[in-house]
Every structure is written in C-alpha cells, then in structure tokens.
Amino acid sequence: QKEVEQDPGPLSVPEGAIVSLNCTYSNSAFQYFMWYRQYSRKGPELLMYTYSSGNKEDGRFTAQVDKSSKYISLFIRDSQPSDSATYLCAWGLGGSARQLTFGSGTQLTVLP
C-alpha cells in the first residue's frame, strides 16, 4: 500500500462549480498537511498548509483534515478556468524530519 493515495482524475467541471479533491494516507505519524497546485511544466505552488484536524479556509479554498480517518480534502468554490492545473496533496512527519511525501496528483480542468 502506498503511503499516500490520491484520486487520479482527470476531473473536468464547469466554471463556477465546487470542486472536491481527496487524499488518504496510511502513516499515522504524519503531522502536517499541504496542498500544492502545479501548472503544466511549472514547479508546485503552495496553496494551503495545516497541522490539525478540521477546516482551514483561504479565499475560495478550504482544506479539510480528518486525522482519525487519515483523510484530507481540498474544496475549491466558484471554480475558474485559471484553476485548471494538477493538485498535489503532501504530508510531513514533523520534528527533525523535513521531507514531504506527495500524492500522484489530480488533474483538474475547469471549462469556461
């Protein structure tokens, strides 16, 4: 079993839709969680970062973490064509360990 499983997509939605992107993980030692957005042939861009279970909101984006179920989600409200990208979930162990473990990404297309 992979440490991180991410819905592979691709996902295609109409402009204005609410998008839900999901990841599960198996390592209960993971302490912090991130979502990155990656446009084609570009580096990942940090969108959201959280330590704890619950919701964290930033503009149109909401990250949801459920540590008991080992499940994280990213919701995008009022999706725009400019949101079309690959979304990567990532985890870290915390403490002195600094490497991130990434999911394989979900490719999202928002149609105008």
Place this chain on the structure above:
Amino acid sequence: DTGVSQNPRHKITKRGQNVTFRCDPISEHNRLYWYRQTLGQGPEFLTYFQNEAQLEKSRLLSDRFSAERPKGSFSTLEIQRTEQGDSAMYLCASSFQGLYEQYFGPGTRLTVT
C-alpha cells in the same frame, strides 16, 4: 522576483554524460530541498540541507548523484554517467528555519537521450 530560481530550465544530454543543476533558494531560507518528479507522479524527495549541512538523503539518491551547498546559499545537484531513467523534472524547494512550508522553484527538466 524573490522566489526560488533554478538553472538551467531544460537540459538535454546524452547517456553517460555528467550534468549539473543549480538552485538559488529564497534569501533568508536556510533549508533547501531537492526532489525529482516523473510524468504523472508527485515529487519524490532526494535530499535536504540545513545551511551547508546535508542532513537527509533518500535511498533514491544513488552514488551517481551528489548535492552540495558549500556556503549555505545556492546548491548544486550533479548526476554522473546519466542514464535514460534519470530523465525527469528536478525540483528545488526552500523553507525558513522553524517552518515546514516548502516553496518550490520552476524545476530543471532533464532529458537523457
């Protein structure tokens, strides 16, 4: 632009040649990371520096790979005797001491022919 920069952006080389990539982190970020990303996959951790000290190395980092950060600022990643399986995007990221958020550069795309 004060983000992470990487050079070159794209490198094409023949199998067996050596290549070197450079990463300039965000200024004041003392931690620097290298990742490798292949098509359709997320980035995979290679190695990490705190200042000039290399603190973690992945088992993915074979003997043909070496990374340095001699003055605690920019870093180089060298691949010796390149193989076709080394073709990938090599990503550099940096973070500020005490914080876990990592900020990525645009990557160097390596093609080994």
